[in-house]
Amino acid sequence: NAGVTQTPKFRVLKTGQSMTLLCAQDMNHEYMYWYRQDPGMGLRLIHYSVGEGTTAKGEVPDGYNVSRLKKQNFLLGLESAAPSQTSVYFCASGSGRVNSGANVLTFGAGSRLTVL
Amino acid sequence: AQKVTQAQTEISVVEKEDVTLDCVYETRDTTYYLFWYKQPPSGELVFLIRRNSFDEQNEISGRYSWNFQKSTSSFNFTITASQVVDSAVYFCALSYAWDKFYFGSGTKLNVKP
Numbered sequence: 001n002a003g004v005t006q007t008p009k010f011r012v013l014k015t016g017q018s019m020t021l022l023c024a025q026d027m028n029h030e031y032m033y034w035y036r037q038d039p040g041m042g043l044r045l046i047h048y049s050v051g052e053g054t055t056a057k058g059e060v061p062d063g064y065n066v067s068r069l070k071k072q073n074f075l076l077g078l079e080s081a082a083p084s085q086t087s088v089y090f091c092a093s094g095s096g097r098v099n100s101g102a103n104v105l106t107f108g109a110g111s112r113l114t115v116l
Numbered sequence: 117a118q119k120v121t122q123a124q125t126e127i128s129v130v131e132k133e134d135v136t137l138d139c140v141y142e143t144r145d146t147t148y149y150l151f152w153y154k155q156p157p158s159g160e161l162v163f164l165i166r167r168n169s170f171d172e173q174n175e176i177s178g179r180y181s182w183n184f185q186k187s188t189s190s191f192n193f194t195i196t197a198s199q200v201v202d203s204a205v206y207f208c209a210l211s212y213a214w215d216k217f218y219f220g221s222g223t224k225l226n227v228k229p
Contacts, residue, residue: 027130033217040125042122042219042221042222043161043219045215045217050214050215058215079143091159092161094214101149101211101213101214102149102166102168102211102215104151107160108160110159110160
């Protein structure tokens with residue numbers, strides 16, 4: 001009953017460093033998402049995936065890359081971190097009828113990233 | 117353009133008071149879904165309710181109730197007899213496709229004993 005697990009929970013980077021956030025879900029969900037949460041701005045979609053081997057850009061994709069080599073995992077990469085990427089990152093997964101909008105998302109606990 | 121507006125940034129109430137969290141949305145689609153999620157201090161967002169655009173019936177679940185009015189594009193959330201455990205950030209969201217999921221900026225609710 002793990003649901004959605006994100007690692008690491010906290011990370012501090014220096015500008016220009018790279019890192020990868022890992023998201024794993026054990027619910028056999030087709031859809032997976034990466035969001036960032038910033039004060040006063042709610043959650044904004046970075047990238048998403050509608051199935052193994054597929055990825056697509058969301059609202060704020062610049063500076064991030066993703067991969068979904070296995071259905072249960074969705075990786076978010078920062079190639080060259082910038083202070084503007086200081087945020088709390090949430091992974092979510094969901095299942096439902098194709099493109100219906102009815103997807104109930106299950107969220108991970110979040111990963112707090114600070115870029116100095 | 118803002119799809120979901122939660123005008124109340126932060127609300128403070130005393131335990132046992134009723135409180136309503138406002139949500140106004142904007143969409144041109146006729147088929148869409150509205151959601152409320154709760155984010156307690158632990159950080160993880162928890163699903164509370166989903167409504168589709170064709171079902172305007174109000175819903176009650178224990179101390180929680182939701183009022184959906186298409187005429188005013190609102191989906192408000194009321195907590196009756198609030199408790200300290202209700203303290204959290206509450207997000208309203210709108211979705212009409214798997215990649216069209218828009219969250220409001222959230223309302224932080226503080227319930228004081």
